[in-house]
Amino acid sequence: MKLKIKQTKLLESLNYAIRGVSNKNLIPILNCIKFDLTADGLYLMSTDNELAIKVLIKKEDIEEIDSLGSFVVSGRYIYEIIKRLPNEIVNLEEVVDSKLLIYTKNSSFNLNCNKVSEFPDLELEEHKTPIYIDKKTFKNIVEQTSFAVGLEESRPALTGINFKINGNKLECTATDSYRLAKKTVELNGKLPENVNIIVPNHNINEIAKMLNDDEKNIEMHIFTNKVIFKFDNIVVLSRLINANYPDTSKLIPNDFSLTMQINMQDFYNSIDRASLLTNEADKNTIKLESKGNNITISSNIPEIGNVEEKLAVTKNNNEEIRIAFSSKYMMDALKSINSLNVELLFNGEIKPIILKNPDSNDLIQLILPIRTY
């Protein structure tokens, strides 16, 4: 194998492939990137057994192809080398004894290669009915739900984002059992069968980071034990979490005894200040109490001091509420809602608090209250 390629072009694709390279040193071949120069162009492949990534640099983006072939080389080393080379033409050439020669005008690297035959098969087949989501929506799904996943390995189902498809409705849910984020997206076409999968949180975040800001779609090819994402010249496989996602459909009520609207930024800033006088051991508890068209947010650490914040609100009736919750969870939820005002929905002090954009039901944030009164 022998080719000439622009440093910028190769680096751009390595920036994707490096995300699939394992950071652990347990299985050396998983620290590698496989280069496969075919009639289509140059494929870069990596896998850490959680994610698998395949990037194509098209033939027309390669300066010169002398001979086809493959090699497998340390991902971290080749990435760091290409990153530091000047913006020139880079020569890649496999030489005798499984050595890779990388050279430019003044630099010359020799890297030892691993056996091509040891690199795992990535199994990146296509599904006959993929779903299509525009990239911006996909990034929103991840940003607006991912923070709410559970971190405890003892409940593996909660460590991922649940993708549920019925007809043309996609519901994406994340919960750690104290709060829940649910984003609903309308798909362009209907799937022949329902889908209910859990994608590991780390993987879906990695994929969201790989998406640029263009208008194009990302394809999801869903199988029983894996999901394959396709976009641009990139294919990414994520394993699925093999567990049953809890049924969260009954958690969000349809009716509420009290609805409140508050200016988003003022509310966020008040919670942020009140959170200063909370601590993690105490679940960052703060209190919200309404009185007519005002609310008071308060918290205290006895040894340090206390805080009270006052805010004007709009309510749909005269009911008053006294409720306590985690300031951290509230701030996480507020950050995900992109609107001037936020709507808070209550059913008394021991029922979940719902937060949403007053003009949309696409994104629902739920927070369990903390019983203090």
Add this chain to the structure above:
Amino acid sequence: MKLKIKQTKLLESLNYAIRGVSNKNLIPILNCIKFDLTADGLYLMSTDNELAIKVLIKKEDIEEIDSLGSFVVSGRYIYEIIKRLPNEIVNLEEVVDSKLLIYTKNSSFNLNCNKVSEFPDLELEEHKTPIYIDKKTFKNIVEQTSFAVGLEESRPALTGINFKINGNKLECTATDSYRLAKKTVELNGKLPENVNIIVPNHNINEIAKMLNDDEKNIEMHIFTNKVIFKFDNIVVLSRLINANYPDTSKLIPNDFSLTMQINMQDFYNSIDRASLLTNEADKNTIKLESKGNNITISSNIPEIGNVEEKLAVTKNNNEEIRIAFSSKYMMDALKSINSLNVELLFNGEIKPIILKNPDSNDLIQLILPIRTY
């Protein structure tokens, strides 16, 4: 004590005072900031026993003074509170039972105070003959030498920067005994007596970070066991390291058998690439070998591969050199030299390498070679 002050004004000064607040929780009073409202204005004071800081907010920068007085309050809490308050007028008021009330239109904080009498005396007296250095030069001293200090507590003298004054010549030296950085500055006036002190590296870095970019001077008031810096409305005390600094004056020879000039950026980039195939266990060793008007920089990790970089140089004679050194030390030294070309001075492969700007002797970087040949 009672006053009104703009949030931005108070925060600006707290940004300085917070640097003197202890991060350890051992002595609670060292986690505090002392507020002292006097006829001059509001003084903010903090100390962690390494550094002591006193910032004055002048009377004319305070919106309203109702009554003078002092209080001592948790530095971290008041800093985070003021940081998060809106850009409004902030009221600070000491109320009964050693409580501090901080309030704006919608926010109200009560903080428990510590005893004013427990706050240590900062002892920030003035010296009758301070030295004056312009802020930019002072920042250069720190940036260009600080990286070379030793980290081992077993040799305390090396963990600081040595300030040595003879007449109007200030020499600032840092060394970890494998490399040395020396910056020479000409002072405006002569001191009546010689100075030879060691300022802890952490402290001098904190002070450099507090300096803005204006043209004004920083004053150094040097005592036997402390040094006091004055600039703007700020006074900072640093303890000194009580040890004898090694005599480094004979380390830098006057004559060299070979002088070489190289383009700075090309040389740095080559070393940076070659450093990829080195490792810390091996002291990041790379080799430099000259041949006529070219040099080759090379390194290798047997399991991974090797690299060779070629560069053009200008030499002052036909002597050739083969020498090995730490790529990390070389990059640190190069980063400190701000010139298009760098001059390398050699006396054979076992003598120190000197680096400097070809047009100036103000800054000297010395690196010991590693014996490999």
